[in-house]
Amino acid sequence: MTLSLGDALGTGEQLVTVAAVLLGALTTHLTNYVMERSRHRRELLTRWDDRKLDAYGGYVDRVRAGIFLAVRLYEHREGIRTSELAEAEMVADLAEAERFRGQSFEQVMLLGGDDVVEAAHELHSAIRAIDWQATGTTTGTLEEWRELHRVAFRGINEFHEAARVDLGVQGKVSGERHPERDLLLPSARREGDSAST
Numbered sequence: 419m420t421l422s423l424g425d426a427l428g429t430g431e432q433l434v435t436v437a438a439v440l441l442g443a444l445t446t447h448l449t450n451y452v453m454e455r456s457r458h459r460r461e462l463l464t465r466w467d468d469r470k471l472d473a474y475g476g477y478v479d480r481v482r483a484g485i486f487l488a489v490r491l492y493e494h495r496e497g498i499r500t501s502e503l504a505e506a507e508m509v510a511d512l513a514e515a516e517r518f519r520g521q522s523f524e525q526v527m528l529l530g531g532d533d534v535v536e537a538a539h540e541l542h543s544a545i546r547a548i549d550w551q552a553t554g555t556t557t558g559t560l561e562e563w564r565e566l567h568r569v570a571f572r573g574i575n576e577f578h579e580a581a582r583v584d585l586g587v588q589g590k591v592s593g594e595r596h597p598e599r600d601l602l603l604p605s606a607r608r609e610g611d612s613a614s615t
Contacts, residue, residue, distance in 0.1 A: 466529070470584065470585060473529050473530070474526065474534070476525065477522040477525065478574060478577065478578070480515070480518050480521075483519075484515040484519050484545060487508065487511050487512045488548045488549055490503075491552045492551065492563060496560070531580070531583075531584040533583065534580045536580070537573070537579070540576065540577075541576070544573045547566050547570075548563075548567065
């Protein structure tokens with residue numbers, strides 16, 4: 419049996435059609451696979467960004483809570499302001515805050531990028547210096563105490579900057595548009611301090 423030219427062209431067209439359908443199906447499958455994989459990757463990144471945001475925000479919150487407790491203890495110990503709490507209670511509160519801050523610090527270490535981790539280390543060291551002076555482990559003047567706080571708040575800003583970059587947030591929290599601010603002290607205390615130094 420011999421094929422006529424018309425039959426050969428018909429079979430060739432059918433083969434081209436089948437090949438085009440197979441190619442279309444393969445292309446559709448690959449496109450769906452790539453899109454699904456991309457969607458899954460975006461979901462993972464969003465989930466990790468959410469976890470990072472919680473960890474970064476939680477850490478800064480713990481840092482600030484610890485500073486508040488350290489100030490309360492320091493001012494009580496130095497006779498600047500009395501507290502209704504016993505000193506032992508304030509020391510225990512500060513130790514507990516440090517424990518919680520340490521847990522938050524570990525979350526940052528697990529989730530943070532290199533710059534965030536480095537900024538967290540610097541901030542953690544600055545906060546420890548405040549804790550040590552508050553508890554009397556180290557000594558210093560009131561101005562040295564305030565300088566520890568200035569260093570800590572600069573560290574918080576540096577941590578914020580690194581965290582924002584890591585999370586892909588645009589803008590900055592420092593620089594030309596955000597000048598460095600000093601500690602907020604009541605004006606009467608500022609005048610009294612400058613008169614005594």
